[in-house]
Amino acid sequence: MWAERTSHFSLSGIREMFALTKPGAINLGLGQPDFDTPTHIKEAAKEALDKGYTGYTPNKGFPELIDAIASYYEQYGVQAGQEQIICTSGGSEALHLAFEALINPGDEVILPDPGFVAYAPLTHVAGGVPVSARVSADDDFRLQPDTVADRITDKTKALVINSPANPTGAVQRHNEMREFVELADDHDFYIISDEVYDKMLYRGKHVSPASIDPDRVIVVNSVSKTYAMTGWRLGYAIAPAAIVEEMLKVHQYIQACAPSISQKAAYAALTGPQESVRSMVDEFFARRSGVMHHLKGIADCVTPEGAFYVFPRFATSDTSFDLTMRLAQAGVIVVPGSAFGRFGEGHVRISYAASQQSIDLAFQIIREQVSAR
Numbered sequence: 369m370w371a372e373r374t375s376h377f378s379l380s381g382i383r384e385m386f387a388l389t390k391p392g393a394i395n396l397g398l399g400q401p402d403f404d405t406p407t408h409i410k411e412a413a414k415e416a417l418d419k420g421y422t423g424y425t426p427n428k429g430f431p432e433l434i435d436a437i438a439s440y441y442e443q444y445g446v447q448a449g450q451e452q453i454i455c456t457s458g459g460s461e462a463l464h465l466a467f468e469a470l471i472n473p474g475d476e477v478i479l480p481d482p483g484f485v486a487y488a489p490l491t492h493v494a495g496g497v498p499v500s501a502r503v504s505a506d507d508d509f510r511l512q513p514d515t516v517a518d519r520i521t522d523k524t525k526a527l528v529i530n531s532p533a534n535p536t537g538a539v540q541r542h543n544e545m546r547e548f549v550e551l552a553d554d555h556d557f558y559i560i561s562d563e564v565y566d567k568m569l570y571r572g573k574h575v576s577p578a579s580i581d582p583d584r585v586i587v588v589n590s591v592s593k594t595y596a597m598t599g600w601r602l603g604y605a606i607a608p609a610a611i612v613e614e615m616l617k618v619h620q621y622i623q624a625c626a627p628s629i630s631q632k633a634a635y636a637a638l639t640g641p642q643e644s645v646r647s648m649v650d651e652f653f654a655r656r657s658g659v660m661h662h663l664k665g666i667a668d669c670v671t672p673e674g675a676f677y678v679f680p681r682f683a684t685s686d687t688s689f690d691l692t693m694r695l696a697q698a699g700v701i702v703v704p705g706s707a708f709g710r711f712g713e714g715h716v717r718i719s720y721a722a723s724q725q726s727i728d729l730a731f732q733i734i735r736e737q738v739s740a741r
């Protein structure tokens with residue numbers, strides 16, 4: 369009765385788990401910063417309301433916001449003109465548009481596994497076939513060019529890269545990015561580069577593959593994580609002009625434009641003071657050390673180099689879902705690794721977007737639960 373394409377995926381089992389959660393449980397399952405949007409950004413939104421920016425905007429977004437996005441990406445060596453940028457309703461919509469613009473029925477899309485939960489469903493929505501490329505703890509969860517090369521066929525249309533990564537916190541190296549771009553050039557496919565955690569980085573400098581070959585790459589980003597603005601729903605894509613044109617067609621009919629007030633707020637975020645970003649990242653860095661210390665002796669865990677997640681494997685015979693359920697009943701919410709792909713099994717994702725006090729308390733419970741087995 370319903371369209372076939374939505375039968376290929378389901379709502380995440382995480383909802384089921386929340387239903388069984390003890391009231392007052394500590395939530396280390398969140399995929400958003402536990403910080404408020406900085407004041408100057410909120411003020412810009414209030415001013416936009418007062419000035420009456422309450423109508424539709426140009427479909428691609430306000431030109432000054434597009435210029436601000438272009439300037440922001442210059443720090444990564446990416447030069448983009450107005451015609452190469454589109455503002456969207458969060459990075460989520462930018463991802464959706466990228467898949468819709470690129471994928472024909474039966475086209476294959478190579479995805480990191482474990483990887484962000486939206487990639488496989490969005491591939492299905494576009495009529496494509498997800499092909500999983502394992503990322504392994506042995507490589508610090510960095511996607512390996514050899515693994516990608518093994519998964520390429522004549523149907524490969526796109527490769528998704530996510531650095532820093534959700535759920536592992538892995539950060540790809542420049543030489544790996546270069547090899548991905550070379551593979552894309554040699555085999556004529558595109559790279560969708562999800563860069564929403566570009567500022568949540570604890571080593572080196574963020575590398576966008578668009579700085580290596582802008583003709584092969586669709587960059588997806590948003591103000592959600594960097595400026596603690598997940599609810600404002602403001603993202604963007606940077607891509608070759610011809611692809612942006614196709615993305616715009618879909619965007620125009622499903623969304624019309626990104627929210628006007630959020631665009632004004634995003635402009636203030638990108639062009640205003642950046643201290644709040646630095647202090648948030650410093651805080652995450654300090655918490656990461658605390659979390660790694662707590663994990664010592666109870667789990668194997670790669671030290672993440674970015675984002676605000678750890679992806680440990682506890683010494684237990686439980687499946688990651690069962691362990692997560694047990695922890696939820698004991699008062700700590702984390703996400704089963706299996707939610708991120710079949711190679712996530714055995715792991716759980718713990719977010720440290722929570723206060724140090726909550727993290728310390730949560731780890732007392734986790735320690736009790738995993739030592740009880």
Ligand SMILES: Cc1ncc(COP(=O)(O)O)c(C=O)c1O
Pocket residue numbers: 399457458459460461484530533534562564589590591592598602603
């Ligand atoms: C890797 C990754 N990409 C994209 C998104 C989407 O973010 P938004 O739509 O808020 O920009 C998220 C959100 O959790 C994410 O973790």
